[in-house]
Amino acid sequence: MPSTIMTVDDSPSMRMLLRAALTDLGYDVLEAEDGVQALERLDGVEPDLLITDINMPRLDGFGLIEKVREQDRHRNLPILVLTTESSDEKKQRARSAGATGWIVKPFHPEKLAAAIRRVLH
Amino acid sequence: MKNAVRTVDGLRRITIMQGETKVSDDPEAVLTTVLGSCISACLFDPVVKVGGLNHFLLAEPGSNDTDVSSLQRYGVYAMEVLINAMLAMGATRTNLKARIYGGASLRDGFRDIGATNALFARRFLRDERIALVGEDVGGYGARRVEFRPTLGLARCRVANVRPVEQLRVAPVPVPVAAVGDVEFF
Numbered sequence: 001m002p003s004t005i006m007t008v009d010d011s012p013s014m015r016m017l018l019r020a021a022l023t024d025l026g027y028d029v030l031e032a033e034d035g036v037q038a039l040e041r042l043d044g045v046e047p048d049l050l051i052t053d054i055n056m057p058r059l060d061g062f063g064l065i066e067k068v069r070e071q072d073r074h075r076n077l078p079i080l081v082l083t084t085e086s087s088d089e090k091k092q093r094a095r096s097a098g099a100t101g102w103i104v105k106p107f108h109p110e111k112l113a114a115a116i117r118r119v120l121h
Numbered sequence: 122m123k124n125a126v127r128t129v130d131g132l133r134r135i136t137i138m139q140g141e142t143k144v145s146d147d148p149e150a151v152l153t154t155v156l157g158s159c160i161s162a163c164l165f166d167p168v169v170k171v172g173g174l175n176h177f178l179l180a181e182p183g184s185n186d187t188d189v190s191s192l193q194r195y196g197v198y199a200m201e202v203l204i205n206a207m208l209a210m211g212a213t214r215t216n217l218k219a220r221i222y223g224g225a226s227l228r229d230g231f232r233d234i235g236a237t238n239a240l241f242a243r244r245f246l247r248d249e250r251i252a253l254v255g256e257d258v259g260g261y262g263a264r265r266v267e268f269r270p271t272l273g274l275a276r277c278r279v280a281n282v283r284p285v286e287q288l289r290v291a292p293v294p295v296p297v298a299a300v301g302d303v304e305f306f
Contacts, residue, residue: 010214011204013197013248020190055205057214080303084202095306106198108301109191115303 035059172270
């Protein structure tokens with residue numbers, strides 16, 4: 001069965017690009033447009049990986065990661081941050097919140113694929 | 122401020138180069154750029170009176186990649202940098218109004234990257250549900266755009282100078298080695 005990846009980004013264009021890249025790699029894709037919607041969707045599903053943006057309305061990536069880590073059932077869910085941000089301060093915040101890794105946009109499909117394989121195995 | 126010149130009309134002109142993005146809430150600022158096949162998107166939030174402008178060519182730094190989806194990835198990135206900068210200044214996504222300029226065909230013998238840029242920009246705005254309230258794209262001439270960020274007003278004229286643009290060179294405001302790289306914690 002293919003692994004399932006949930007992408008969280010407020011930009012429909014970015015969600016479409018990710019869906020195309022991840023589907024090409026053979027993954028099933030779930031989507032949410034911000035942290036609040038991601039938490040709602042995570043109630044009913046157990047994806048193998050979460051890829052989240054940082055800057056989002058309602059609940060940003062940092063808040064989402066913290067909330068996800070509060071839940072026992074998602075404690076081991078790998079979380080990759082995919083963002084335009086690259087400051088050490090923000091990386092440190094994501095790391096403290098419980099993120100698994102950090103990728104700076106624009107993403108490169110082959111590098112993304114390698115990162116996904118690494119966290120899924 | 123970098124690139125800023127105060128002129129006789131009391132306005133502060135800030136020149137935006139290819140690969141750059143600038144957002145301002147200064148009523149005396151004018152964001153200006155010269156475009157050939159590149160695209161500038163001017164975004165404006167009329168509620169908080171903040172505006173911004175970017176200047177990009179659909180390409181990835183240092184690559185000869187002309188694959189459509191990789192071009193889109195760079196364009197989406199360039200737009201996201203501008204949108205995030207607007208949001209950081211208090212703008213709201215649903216309030217944003219956009220104007221797009223550029224996308225001219227300047228080179229014989231190359232595929233029409235200008236038209237590709239313009240199509241990308243229109244499609245991006247449609248997908249993001251950002252209202253496109255004005256545009257001047259395509260054609261064969263270079264353009265000079267002057268944008269008043271707090272008023273949302275733009276003036277676009279045919280420029281006498283040839284814009285300094287290099288095909289497939291699109292500087293990104295982060296070290297190239299970091300783009301797309303993965304850092305594990």
